Amino acid sequence: MADRRDGPGSGDNEIEIKRLSKVFGQGDAAFRALDDVSLGIRRGEFFTLLGPSGCGKTTLLRLIAGFEQPSAGEVIINGRQVAGLGPNARPVNTVFQNYALFPHMTVADNIGFGLRMLGKPAAEIRETTERMLALVRMEAMAARKPSEISGGQQQRVALARALAPQPRVLLLDEPLSALDLKLRKEMQSELKRLQNETGITFVFVTHDQHEALTMSDRIAVMSGGRILQSGRPTEIYNHPAERFVADFIGDTNFLDVELVAVNGATAEVRLPGGGTRRATLPEGLAPDPGSHVTIVIRPEHASVTEEAADFEGTVEDAVFFGTDTHLNLRLSDAARFTLRRQNTGAGDGAMPEGSRVGVRVADGGIQVLRN
Amino acid sequence: MAVTQHIDTTGAQAGADMAALTAERESHGWKWLLSLPALTILVFAASGPLLIVLIYSVLTPAEYGGVVWELSGRAWFQVFFRRDIFDPDEVTLNWSHLSVLWRSVSLAFQTTVICAILGFPTAWFISTRPPGQREIWLLLITIPFWTNLVIRTFAIQEVIRNQGVINSLLMNLNIIHSPIQMMYTDFAILVGMAYVFLPLMVLPVFAAMDKLDTRLLEAGYDLYASRWEVLRRIVFPLVRPGFIAGSILVFIPSIGSYVTPRLLGGGRNMMLSNLIELQFGQGRNWPLGAALALTLLVIVLVALVFYLRTIGGDEDKQHG
Amino acid sequence: MARARRNFSITALPGFASIAVLTFVLLYVPIATLVVFSFNEAASMSRWQGFSLQWYQAAFENRQVRDVSIRALGLAVTASAIATFAATLAALATTRTAKFPGQTMIYALVNQPLMVPEVVTGTALLIFFAGIKVSTGYTGMGYLVAAHSAFCIPFAYLPIRARLQTMDLTLERAAADLYANHFQTFRYVTLPLLLPGVLAGFMLGFVISLDTVVITEFVKSAGQDTLATYMLGQIRRTVTPEMNAIATLFLLLSAVVVVLFFIVSRKRP
Numbered sequence: 001m002a003d004r005r006d007g008p009g010s011g012d013n014e015i016e017i018k019r020l021s022k023v024f025g026q027g028d029a030a031f032r033a034l035d036d037v038s039l040g041i042r043r044g045e046f047f048t049l050l051g052p053s054g055c056g057k058t059t060l061l062r063l064i065a066g067f068e069q070p071s072a073g074e075v076i077i078n079g080r081q082v083a084g085l086g087p088n089a090r091p092v093n094t095v096f097q098n099y100a101l102f103p104h105m106t107v108a109d110n111i112g113f114g115l116r117m118l119g120k121p122a123a124e125i126r127e128t129t130e131r132m133l134a135l136v137r138m139e140a141m142a143a144r145k146p147s148e149i150s151g152g153q154q155q156r157v158a159l160a161r162a163l164a165p166q167p168r169v170l171l172l173d174e175p176l177s178a179l180d181l182k183l184r185k186e187m188q189s190e191l192k193r194l195q196n197e198t199g200i201t202f203v204f205v206t207h208d209q210h211e212a213l214t215m216s217d218r219i220a221v222m223s224g225g226r227i228l229q230s231g232r233p234t235e236i237y238n239h240p241a242e243r244f245v246a247d248f249i250g251d252t253n254f255l256d257v258e259l260v261a262v263n264g265a266t267a268e269v270r271l272p273g274g275g276t277r278r279a280t281l282p283e284g285l286a287p288d289p290g291s292h293v294t295i296v297i298r299p300e301h302a303s304v305t306e307e308a309a310d311f312e313g314t315v316e317d318a319v320f321f322g323t324d325t326h327l328n329l330r331l332s333d334a335a336r337f338t339l340r341r342q343n344t345g346a347g348d349g350a351m352p353e354g355s356r357v358g359v360r361v362a363d364g365g366i367q368v369l370r371n
Numbered sequence: 372m373a374v375t376q377h378i379d380t381t382g383a384q385a386g387a388d389m390a391a392l393t394a395e396r397e398s399h400g401w402k403w404l405l406s407l408p409a410l411t412i413l414v415f416a417a418s419g420p421l422l423i424v425l426i427y428s429v430l431t432p433a434e435y436g437g438v439v440w441e442l443s444g445r446a447w448f449q450v451f452f453r454r455d456i457f458d459p460d461e462v463t464l465n466w467s468h469l470s471v472l473w474r475s476v477s478l479a480f481q482t483t484v485i486c487a488i489l490g491f492p493t494a495w496f497i498s499t500r501p502p503g504q505r506e507i508w509l510l511l512i513t514i515p516f517w518t519n520l521v522i523r524t525f526a527i528q529e530v531i532r533n534q535g536v537i538n539s540l541l542m543n544l545n546i547i548h549s550p551i552q553m554m555y556t557d558f559a560i561l562v563g564m565a566y567v568f569l570p571l572m573v574l575p576v577f578a579a580m581d582k583l584d585t586r587l588l589e590a591g592y593d594l595y596a597s598r599w600e601v602l603r604r605i606v607f608p609l610v611r612p613g614f615i616a617g618s619i620l621v622f623i624p625s626i627g628s629y630v631t632p633r634l635l636g637g638g639r640n641m642m643l644s645n646l647i648e649l650q651f652g653q654g655r656n657w658p659l660g661a662a663l664a665l666t667l668l669v670i671v672l673v674a675l676v677f678y679l680r681t682i683g684g685d686e687d688k689q690h691g
Numbered sequence: 692m693a694r695a696r697r698n699f700s701i702t703a704l705p706g707f708a709s710i711a712v713l714t715f716v717l718l719y720v721p722i723a724t725l726v727v728f729s730f731n732e733a734a735s736m737s738r739w740q741g742f743s744l745q746w747y748q749a750a751f752e753n754r755q756v757r758d759v760s761i762r763a764l765g766l767a768v769t770a771s772a773i774a775t776f777a778a779t780l781a782a783l784a785t786t787r788t789a790k791f792p793g794q795t796m797i798y799a800l801v802n803q804p805l806m807v808p809e810v811v812t813g814t815a816l817l818i819f820f821a822g823i824k825v826s827t828g829y830t831g832m833g834y835l836v837a838a839h840s841a842f843c844i845p846f847a848y849l850p851i852r853a854r855l856q857t858m859d860l861t862l863e864r865a866a867a868d869l870y871a872n873h874f875q876t877f878r879y880v881t882l883p884l885l886l887p888g889v890l891a892g893f894m895l896g897f898v899i900s901l902d903t904v905v906i907t908e909f910v911k912s913a914g915q916d917t918l919a920t921y922m923l924g925q926i927r928r929t930v931t932p933e934m935n936a937i938a939t940l941f942l943l944l945s946a947v948v949v950v951l952f953f954i955v956s957r958k959r960p
Contacts, residue, residue, distance in 0.1 A: 067589045086592055409800075420816050423819050530721045573714075671808055
């Protein structure tokens with residue numbers, strides 16, 4: 001094994017993924033689950049891999065954990081190349097989607113398992129197990145078997161078990177997907193609390209955009225075995241660089257427009273009403289003026305206006321959502337546009353069908369897509 | 372797999388909704404009626420005659436086989452003890468019977484151990500093949516099992532006899548100059564029984580491993596367990612029921628083995644079954660044969676009770 | 692780029708694959724030897740002299756072999772058919788129905804031949820049938836048919852019951868909902884769905900009957916040797932490759948039945 005130590009000098013990254021690929025099967029049946037992915041995950045952050053099922057997020061997590069071995073590329077954890085090593089030689093622990101608690105052991109034995117395997121003294125194991133039980137508020141269940149506790153409790157035990165050996169990194173594979181909505185909300189804040197208290201780097205896999213947005217320090221959006229975009233939740237949400245990212249996260253209006261001028265990181269685009277507005281360009285993209293691009297406008301970044309409208313539309317219908325109402329408009333060129341009105345007053349925010357309304361987009365609310 | 376299923380006598384029956392559908396408006400008479408043909412055959416040609424064995428074991432042997440209808444405890448006495456021919460008051464242990472009994476138990480136990488050593492890794496190997504291949508490996512285990520016992524024992528005999536494959540090979544290679552006598556030894560019986568009953572270990576162990584969630588192995592390795600620790604603390608405890616079932620399935624036919632000791636053990640290295648048969652043939656002592664048969668049955672029942680209690684204990688442990 | 696490092700695999704355990712391969716080799720070397728030497732030109736069963744079918748010819752021309760083979764096959768078909776019929780009815784009565792008093796006893800009786808060593812059953816039948824033979828004077832094949840049928844019932848019962856358990860009750864409800872009476876429901880819905888299980892049960896019973904040596908040895912009257920007991924007697928005397936030829940043919944038969952059994956009892960996709 002090539003023991004390449006990048007050393008602590010390689011920056012603040014806890015995990016470094018370099019040109020990682022994973023192919024399952026051979027020949028015609030070969031499936032490229034992960035395609036040349038590079039990524040850095042910083043020490044102590046809550047990092048989320050977000051994408052639909054089959055996008056490669058779980059494969060990436062399993063490669064970091066050591067359950068699968070890469071077809072090509074490197075996995076570096078804390079400056080140490082670990083590709084090829086087993087999970088028992090990596091300073092990471094996993095919370096499994098189905099929890100994978102050992103059915104023949106008690107809750108306490110499950111939690112103490114990692115420490116026992118590390119050969120810690122019995123007193124330390126007992127002390128840490130008790131601390132972990134307290135941390136996830138499961139003291140009363142220590143002597144039970146996994147089959148005798150609820151799904152939410154199993155989830156907590158799985159967390160405690162993975163945290164007990166004090167790993168550098170905790171990997172979480174859709175840990176909340178089996179819980180009902182109320183429990184899921186509870187566990188989301190519980191997870192955040194645990195991460196703050198322990199200071200451990202969390203790598204979290206989910207297909208749930210809300211989960212990703214509310215919990216993460218940074219998100220990587222994946223599709224087709226690639227990372228399409230990574231960044232802070234606000235960046236990903238407000239400035240999606242790719243159509244898939246914009247579409248997968250939140251509601252979105254796509255409009256095809258002409259690019260009038262490029263100005264460093266921003267550009268002037270011509271909206272359907274004929275006027276031009278400033279739009280943000282994705283990083284590293286410098287299209288030619290005069291070319292056609294797709295822009296993204298979030299429904300809540302547009303509002304109904306009496307004057308200085310960017311463009312006009314005809315109301316097709318209005319859908320009441322409680323806190324807000326969606327107005328579905330048809331624009332002059334047959335494109336559709338949805339805008340969201342916050343219901344501040346007592347009304348329902350609806351407009352009569354067929355009426356024409358002016359639409360004004362908030363400053364900074366227009367994002368140009370790559371491609 | 373047929374062999375493993377009969378252990379599962381508690382298998383789910385009585386779908387709750389079917390119960391609701393039939394309970395109130397039907398009596399159970401039709402079920403007995405439908406079961407009647409099977410029960411008749413079984414009582415007539417399997418279970419009923421067992422009672423007759425019990426009766427025969429306490430009767431007096433007739434001179435040319437058969438019995439005289441006269442109560443006697445002699446047969447049971449003879450299973451374990453003998454009287455001196457010249458001095459009827461001198462009672463000693465019947466070593467010729469006890470040695471056969473001991474050989475049966477010992478060889479059956481050794482067979483079980485050999486089958487476990489070979490069968491456990493084999494079942495693991497099969498259960499870790501890709502799904503398409505798994506069926507083929509299983510079929511390869513199953514085919515010899517459904518092949519006639521006499522044929523398989525004959526095949527083993529061809530390998531280990533003095534002019535057999537092993538001896539010819541060793542002699543052609545000049546490793547040995549005269550054949551190694553393997554036939555008609557306890558070793559031959561052991562090899563034969565392990566060969567014949569191995570699939571009975573592999574199949575239930577495989578069934579248990581097949582149910583094992585590989586994520587539990589991942590969790591084990593994730594928590595720093597070595598290969599040995601994963602085997603000892605995760606795989607073995609979880610496939611234990613299948614392993615015990617396999618051990619029982621090997622032990623029972625081994626201890627009752629008849630064909631293998633008869634062909635490979637020769638006349639001297641008898642097992643219990645051969646001793647029983649002898650009483651109905653040359654021995655002409657039917658009550659003794661019956662008593663010996665019941666002795667064998669008791670050993671098997673003890674093994675079964677042990678099995679049921681262990682499995683019951685395992686279930687208690689799983690559910691507290 | 693070639694990788695020098697050994698990759699960690701979750702399911703690998705040290706030495707297990709080697710032992711497994713060894714097991715398969717040990718399992719098949721004796722069988723392969725037996726088959727190979729059935730084609731040997733010489734009478735030797737350890738030295739290969741050249742390919743010949745003469746032992747097969749000898750086997751076919753051996754009147755005794757023909758007799759015992761036909762008897763064994765006839766017995767297997769008859770006993771297995773009876774066992775399958777009885778087991779199907781019993782399975783219908785005891786599977787997917789409300790628990791009823793005595794059900795456990797039926798299970799115990801059905802499974803009893805699996806638990807009791809063959810030699811014990813053989814002894815019991817020897818004593819019991821000897822009594823009947825003396826009092827009725829009948830010494831025909833009926834005893835063997837009865838003994839084999841009883842022994843085959845648990846084996847026939849297993850796949851039929853397994854099949855019934857996986858069958859969807861709603862199909863029969865749907866039939867009843869569409870005005871089918873009990874018999875029509877059974878005839879047009881239950882039975883066709885159950886058929887693979889019944890077939891599998893029959894095949895298992897067939898193979899088991901062919902394999903049953905000890906019970907046959909204890910129950911048979913003079914001149915009622917089956918192939919298994921004939922071979923058992925012959926092997927102890929002089930053995931020529933004729934025996935290999937007979938064994939090979941029956942091996943082939945078993946293998947075909949087992950493969951068919953696998954195909955029939957495989958779950959529908």
